[in-house]
Amino acid sequence: MSGTSRTPRGKGAKAGAPGRKRGRGAEARGVATWFSRLEDPSLRGAQINYYVVLGTTLALAFMGLIMVLSSSSVEAIARNESAFSDFSKQSLWALVGVACMLGMQQVAPKVLKSLAWPAIIGAIALLILVLAIGTEIYGNKNWIRFGAFSVQPSEFAKAALALWGAAIVERKTKLMGHWKHALVPLLVPVGGLVLLLVLIGKDLGTALVLGLVLVVVLFVGGAPRKIFVIGAGLAAVGLTAAVLLAPTRLGRVTAWLFGCAAGPPAAGSQDYCYQAQQGIYALASGGWFGVGLGQSRQKWSHIPEAQNDFIFAVLGEELGLLGTLFVIVLYGMLAVAMYRIAVRTGTIFGRVAIAGIMSWIIGQAFINIGMVIGLLPVIGVPLPFISSGGSALLATFLGIGVVLSFAREQRVRLQPAGTPRGIAALLARRRTR
Template sequence: MAIDASAPTGAAQKSPRNGSNRGRNTFMDRFWKRIDGNPSQGSGPLYYVILGVTLALTVIGLVMVLSSSSVEAITEEDSSYALFLRQGLFAALGVVGMLALSRFPVAAFRKMSWILLVLAVGLLGLVFTPLGVEVYGNRNWIKIGSFTGQPSEAAKLALAIWGAHVLAMKGALAHRTLHAIVPVVFPGGALLIGLVLLGQDLGTAIILGLILTALLFLGGANMKLFGITGLVAIVGAIAMVLLSGNRVGRINAWLRIDCDTNSACDQPLAGLQALASGSWFGVGLGQSRQKWKYIPEAHNDFIFSILGEELGLFGSLVVIVLFGALAVAMYRVAARAKDPFVRIATGGIMVWVVGQAFVNIGMVTGLLPVIGVPLPFISYGGTALFMVLLAVGVVMAFARDSHNDSIGATSTSASASKRGK
């Protein structure tokens, strides 16, 4: 076989496989570039991607709350629309708060970080006063007049912003174990998680633990720290389960042990039946059968099963894709930011919102035990919806600020180039 002597030594012919890889890389490059946007265009696509996905999820949530809560609301409230109207009020307030926060400068969040932590601790402390209310064995609510709220939702946002601020201040020192632990893990994070655990809310404590883990990872903590804290968390979670008959029942239900006599099996089995009966395109909006008391409080943690029953696999995948799009957009905000505070805080919020969504979906589909974690934007709960919308507003502010920095850098570079000519 003749060899082309003009070819450089060691040069290899491009195979179809290499060509296809290059094609895929080109496609992904175009994809990320499209997500990132053009620095010369206003506040950029990322801001609007996050806004659009958030509003879409909120609208879907309101529709599903109306559908899933109407049956129980007829017997327990003055109107079948009562829970929907209440959720709609919090959605409206949350969207206004989200848009307001999206205009804040990054420095403002850093200035209020310690205030947010103190407020979160104070609100969690109110749970153990006469204002505290116990729901299904968990004392994690406060009631003031006709208003009922869950302070642990505010603690999630406070932990993300305060922890990111402290770790950004520490910089490279965060790699040292002691600097990573104090004060982010102890006393800050431990205090918030401890107060939630005192209220017997293991599910929320797990989400706070995930946020704290993300903050430490993005802040540059030594990897050995994760092994130690992970072991402590696992031992603590096992102890909490073993000390509660209710949690043992949920684990047995997840493992399908003694389901003939274990009432904890009823809800997850009914949820799976709802998903199965939804087939590809569902039985129709408002036509769920499982919401007729087969799934207790179907508008809360198991609302995804009602969504799957009424809208089918197609509707379920739409929600999952929307959460995936939100994750991609938040990731790009963090990856593009030059400020370590923005990167760490965005990562913490992303793990909170998207991580909690997939924990809930895993719980409903039987991949995880039932731990009482709501589906962000979708499940009924005014405080949870309001706080998650505020969290998205913080990330939108980061996206706008980072894009303005890019515009400034582009303008400076263009001016320098003109001067050089």
Template sequence: MTTSRPVARDDEPGGATSRDARPTGFAARVSLGRAFAPVPSEFLLILSTALLLTGFGLVMVLSATMADSVAKGESPFEVVMKQAAFALIGIPLMLIASRLPVTFWKRIAWPALIVTTAFQLLVFVPGLGVVNDGNRNWIQVAGFQMQPSEFLKLSLALWLGYVLYRKRSLLTSWSHVFIPVVPVGGLVIGLVAVGSHDLGTGLILMAILLGCLFFSGVKLRMFLVPLILVVVAAAYFAITSPNRMARIMSSLTHFDSTACYNAPVGDCYQAVHGVFGLAGGGIFGLGLGNSREKYGWLPAKANDYIFAILGEELGLIGCLVVLALFALFAVGAFHIIRKTDDPFIRIVSGGIVVWVVGQAIVNIGVVLRLFPVLGVPLPFMSQGGTSLLSVLLACGALLSFARTLPMRTPVPAAAPIPRGARPARR
């Protein structure tokens, strides 16, 4: 005799609806909990400064280029819309990269360096490579110009971090410190500095290499040899190029020359007009959009000399705000370096902060006439889609590393003593 088993209705406990709904709701809560889990303060600091500098840069690119665009019969938003397109691509990529595990960055270190090096070789292909001011460091595809060397900065930092991380127990030996760091690093830097004649980007790549070696913990006597090699290589690249030597001699001979300021021509023309822009802004600036130097006086107003337009329109206060944002970015990155236990994270973060902050210092120093004109953009702010995209991807890597830092656990408050109760004697 068979007995029929009652079938549970969907609205009863244990029915199909409740049986399916409970796991689904629980999984959804777990997924949302992971998405909105608290993050370290370093994550918020780096993310906020990156977004603020990017927004600040879009405003300044619009202000610096709208006059030229209108003079050409184009829309005043012609240039800034292209820059905004790269920002709209780069910011989501930064947030996606911030969710990637550290193992991902370790696995792509070698492939990323190989791909970006092959990408850099495209500048030598006839019909693709573009020469600008003596530098063959751009390619033009479908009407867009891209600078492949910008992506080499991030891939070199990742590769150096991975190689030095794998050799962390062998860094007391000269051979393990220099091989393969010096040959491969020299090849990458040589493609840019010698092949493309871009000394500014080559110097930034050299700084990344030195920064990664420094944060890997190699001994000082081993660090001094690569430092000397970098200085010698930079001097050789400068001496062998008449264009670079002209820039360097211009910054040295005309630094205190009143003749250069009275009649700025030749190599000192743009440098002097950059100083004029900063001086004309004063403390509070002429107001956003009211720059005078952007009306044909400052050729590189939207890229290498955008800090001069910033100082002219927003004054000393605007310049200090931008410097403070870069300082906060550096503080967040150095906190990651100090708190992490992973040598790979420490080395790559060191290379990225040397790249971003060091390039900002060089760019601002050029505008202030402290350095010769090197042709490096101001990170986050200068016109240039590939530059903005590479910096945002680097920030994504830093945000990914920040997620691995331990969270601070709040100290539990002491329980209140009930009224009338006597505290225990010690």
């Protein structure tokens, strides 16, 4: 007989159980540590948040300018214009947007809160003006022309709704648990009026983004669950009606759900699939590394609105899967930094406002990407910072400026008294070298 001892069955399992428990505990502690890093309350954390938001915003805008130049040059030449025509306009809007963003970050959060009501009233007035004198483009009446320029007020309504909703939530903090106070005036009448005016202009994509902002404002503000349950039902009915009452939307949704062969026979389902199919072809031909910047073949009048709603397809074709992943990572970094700023903000107004702006920019980005890759039907939503369009770019820069205002306030609050800031800080550093 050998002298080796055998461990009875069951004891080994019991002995291993504590190890598994310790493993689970370590995993839970790891997750908690990760979240605590996200909520780092130090001055260094505040500085990182500020520069990540600023850096990712500028990186996305710079990439957007490059892609607008690449994707719009062919169509510009076809219109007998300079190949740099759209790029020049977008660059001008980008410069104005950066200036507005840097100016907005200097505005104190208290002043931002005082601007909430004027902002929402102005947005509603402009939306009503659109219905009266607006210009219809591609079936949507949401533009006002001023000479050579055109403005889309619904883009600025997104920022106004986030700011105004945050101000209302802070004022009614103790009452948000009651459904009546959560509904009035956030949804009835103001929020509902904004959505209705946009829907009358037939812009379903913008209405979806505005609805997302409202949902996030209510959720972060602590609205009761019954509002979301009832709201989901009403939204489903409203979306169904909006699709059924518009033949173009019905054709796109039907083609997306059941394939091109299921499109309405009168118009031909291929009409509703063409843009989405060409976008998929562009992404597929890009492969891992792309065909090269400026070398897209699909932008040669194959993809409608290549510089606008489907610019992500051209980006994927020219820069490949790695290029698209890089853009998605930038949006992810921007989202994490905005979350960090929101959880460190000491006021309900700041927390809700940042959450609303984050849902608008990041939510719209992933709606656009989902539309291009076929996960969502084509609904006409631009890609923030990258798609061509001055109103969308300027409004998004203003939204980021609001976020940077709270980030800057956190940095100032955490700095020791008497610490030099701005140019004085740079001069002090040079003297200490």
